[in-house]
Amino acid sequence: MRNKQDSRVNASHGSLKEYAILFFVLAAFNGFHMWIYQVFEKLNLFETNAQLAINIMILYIMAAAALVMASIAIIRFISWNRPMRSLSEAARKIAKGDFSVRIAPLRKDGKKDFVEVMFDDFNTMAEELSTIETLKNDFIANVSHEIKTPLSIIQNYTTALQNNTMQEVRIEYIQTILETTKKLSELVTNILKLNKLENQEIAGEAKQFNLSEQIRRCALAFADLMEQKNICFEEDLDEVTVCYDAPMLEIVWNNLLSNAVKFTNPGGSIFISLKTLNGSKNNFVQVSFTDTGCGMDEITRIHVFDKFYQGDTSHSGEGNGLGLALVKKTIDLLGGAVTAESTPGHGSTFTICLPV
Numbered sequence: 563m564r565n566k567q568d569s570r571v572n573a574s575h576g577s578l579k580e581y582a583i584l585f586f587v588l589a590a591f592n593g594f595h596m597w598i599y600q601v602f603e604k605l606n607l608f609e610t611n612a613q614l615a616i617n618i619m620i621l622y623i624m625a626a627a628a629l630v631m632a633s634i635a636i637i638r639f640i641s642w643n644r645p646m647r648s649l650s651e652a653a654r655k656i657a658k659g660d661f662s663v664r665i666a667p668l669r670k671d672g673k674k675d676f677v678e679v680m681f682d683d684f685n686t687m688a689e690e691l692s693t694i695e696t697l698k699n700d701f702i703a704n705v706s707h708e709i710k711t712p713l714s715i716i717q718n719y720t721t722a723l724q725n726n727t728m729q730e731v732r733i734e735y736i737q738t739i740l741e742t743t744k745k746l747s748e749l750v751t752n753i754l755k756l757n758k759l760e761n762q763e764i765a766g767e768a769k770q771f772n773l774s775e776q777i778r779r780c781a782l783a784f785a786d787l788m789e790q791k792n793i794c795f796e797e798d799l800d801e802v803t804v805c806y807d808a809p810m811l812e813i814v815w816n817n818l819l820s821n822a823v824k825f826t827n828p829g830g831s832i833f834i835s836l837k838t839l840n841g842s843k844n845n846f847v848q849v850s851f852t853d854t855g856c857g858m859d860e861i862t863r864i865h866v867f868d869k870f871y872q873g874d875t876s877h878s879g880e881g882n883g884l885g886l887a888l889v890k891k892t893i894d895l896l897g898g899a900v901t902a903e904s905t906p907g908h909g910s911t912f913t914i915c916l917p918v
Contacts, residue, residue, distance in 0.1 A: 644668070645677045649684065661692035712746040715739075771808050773847060774799035774836055781816040781834065787823050794831040798836055802847050804918060806896060814892050817885035818851045819914055825855035825910070838918070845918040852911040858904040866902050 593822040595835070648665055665681045667674075708856075718736045728826040775798060788795050797810035822832045832853045858866060867890040889912075893900045897917055 600731065612896050613622065616618070617855075627842075645681070649680070652684065652688075654689060656691065659695075661688055661695055663688060664869055678824070688814040709750075711747065712742045715742045716746075768805050768807050770803055770805045773802045773804045773849075776808060776811065777815055777834060777836060777849070780812060780819060783816070783817050785825055789830070791828045791830075793823065793826055793828070796831065797834045797835075797836075799836040800835065802836060802838055802918070804847060804916065806916070810892050814914065815890050817889050821912075822851055822853040822855070822910075826853045827855065830854040830909075839915075847916050847918055849914040849916075850911055851913075852909065857906040857910055858902070859906050863902050863904050 604823050623759075645668055648668075652665050653665045664685045667678055667681060669675070669678055716739055723732055723735050780798070781795065781797065784793075826832060830853065832851070834852075835848075835850045838847045839848050867886050890900055893914060893916070899911050899915045902910060903913070
């Protein structure tokens with residue numbers, strides 16, 4: 563099957579200048595050949611010394627062939643060897659970990675042949691690798707910090723237990739250790755989930771299920787926590803049947819509910835709505851989680867789905883900054899969209915749109 567030409571290519575590989583050089587070289591040799599022939603005729607070399615004439619013609623042909631080959635070699639170097647050498651050197655730097663390398667275009671007319679398009683793709687690849695490398699380094703640094711803190715707490719309290727014989731203090735220290743190990747376990751679990759999502763290893767079978775019933779079950783799991791904080795919970799859920807991987811959506815609802823409960827002050831409220839929307843091509847379900855918590859400023863709202871980002875440091879001990887990153891990645895994989903709206907001091911609303 564014949565491949566379609568890349569739409570970005572708007573120039574041939576060989577330029578008009580290169581063809582013109584080869585044409586003038588051949589034309590010059592043709593003129594020189596006619597002049598040699600006329601000289602031989604005037605000197606009667608074809609009749610008086612045929613062997614000398616043949617030898618001179620052979621030398622002439624060899625010289626002509628050598629010059630033509632040299633011209634082709636120069637053209638090949640300009641149009642092929644030089645760009646391939648640039649690409650090879652850049653690829654070597656990439657292989658050594660230098661993702662800042664970029665290849666400058668060779669053409670001066672602004673047009674692009676396949677070589678120039680290949681350079682553009684290489685530069686795009688280098689930029690993506692550079693971004694991935696930065697994200698990887700940031701991820702490792704954040705994970706190291708997040709894991710180091712609970713490990714230090716566990717170590718310090720375990721040491722204190724060895725030197726303390728009071729039963730009341732021992733129970734308090736053991737409780738702190740248990741809570742810290744639980745947070746550490748949740749951190750590792752979320753990291754593994756996020757890694758699987760980013761590598762698209764979570765690809766469960768899509769089945770039909772009642773979405774409103776699933777959200778109610780998830781909310782019921784947080785009933786005790788909401789009761790402890792005297793949070794008023796309300797919901798307005800349409801009965802909607804969808805076809806998705808149910809465990810993946812549970813990740814979304816659990817993290818949004820956990821976030822809402824964490825940031826809603828005692829005596830506040832949480833409201834969940836589920837509506838069906840009719841689009842021009844497809845129908846959608848819209849799920850909104852609204853709380854009356856502390857809200858977010860504009861900078862926090864922009865970065866709220868970033869890994870390990872925690873805008874409100876007063877609640878940093880209650881999470882690890884991965885919950886909303888999991889929400890965003892999950893919804894992206896399911897082909898939906900998630901948005902956040904918030905006003906500082908008046909709460910936040912997270913809205914999920916999924917195609918039915």
